[in-house]
């Protein structure tokens with residue numbers, strides 16, 4: 587049975603470390619890390635993500651500002667908030683919860699955030715820095731994956747990493763991080779997507795398989811080799827009448843069967859998802875401490 591890569595434990599450890607460092611930053615430099623969050627509309631998942639980010643800020647001693655705007659908010663209003671926060675010295679990180687309603691141009695919003703406060707790491711400047719290997723903000727989910735691999739001492743040098751999914755927020759950045767010539771990566775990377783005709787052909791070759799697909803349990807035991815390390819990014823709702831809510835959350839990997847073949851695996855829930863918030867806090871802390879740009 588595989589070693590469980592425990593996102594709950596790791597994220598709690600990271601938050602504890604950040605809490606201590608924040609106390610020092612406040613005492614020695616008088617800087618309180620500040621995060622501004624913008625939520626447009628009432629998507630239930632987005633609402634809960636924003637609340638958990640707000641809660642983490644308060645646990646760590648950060649300042650947070652949360653603007654919750656109605657679904658029919660126009661682009662100018664959103665850009666107005668971002669411009670105000672770009673100029674506010676007490677704000678070190680700005681996050682617009684995605685997705686945003688269609689009347690607002692998502693790329694315009696992302697690009698209006700100062701790269702110095704881009705704690706979500708979605709600005710093209712941040713992505714360019716990531717690809718080149720320069721210091722910069724790394725998007726939170728890929729950053730969380732790297733942190734898990736690092737803290738569980740999973741060898742990456744010369745290993746074949748197969749990433750399923752090529753989204754801008756997970757697949758592309760994690761693939762680009764894993765081939766970088768540094769001790770936490772240095773892997774050989776393959777990226778799969780919907781034009782991959784025989785997905786299993788590729789996934790079976792993976793030493794490390796990163797699934798960021800959004801299809802419940804698409805990766806089965808027969809799709810992986812013995813000893814593979816599994817990083818399951820997927821967060822999918824499946825019907826379950828035995829639960830109070832009528833659904834439960836599963837990953838992109840068939841955990842119950844794959845865990846018997848893998849050497850290490852992240853559970854869902856309790857894996858990558860929790861790391862994402864911890865990395866947002868880390869990016870905000872680093873921004874406040876002047877450790878990024």
Ligand code: NDP
Nearest residue numbers: 727751752753756779780798799800819820821858859862
């Ligand atoms: P997107 O929908 O943006 O991207 C999904 C990717 O998977 C696309 O590149 C798509 O290919 C590919 N894909 C879809 N179906 C298949 C298939 N049958 N075979 C091969 N490739 C396929 O999703 P995200 O990257 O935003 O999210 C992926 C999953 O991760 C979701 O479940 C999401 O909820 C979760 N997530 C979890 C986070 C966390 O904190 N743990 C953070 C962000 C996301 P193509 O490009 O060709 O369309």
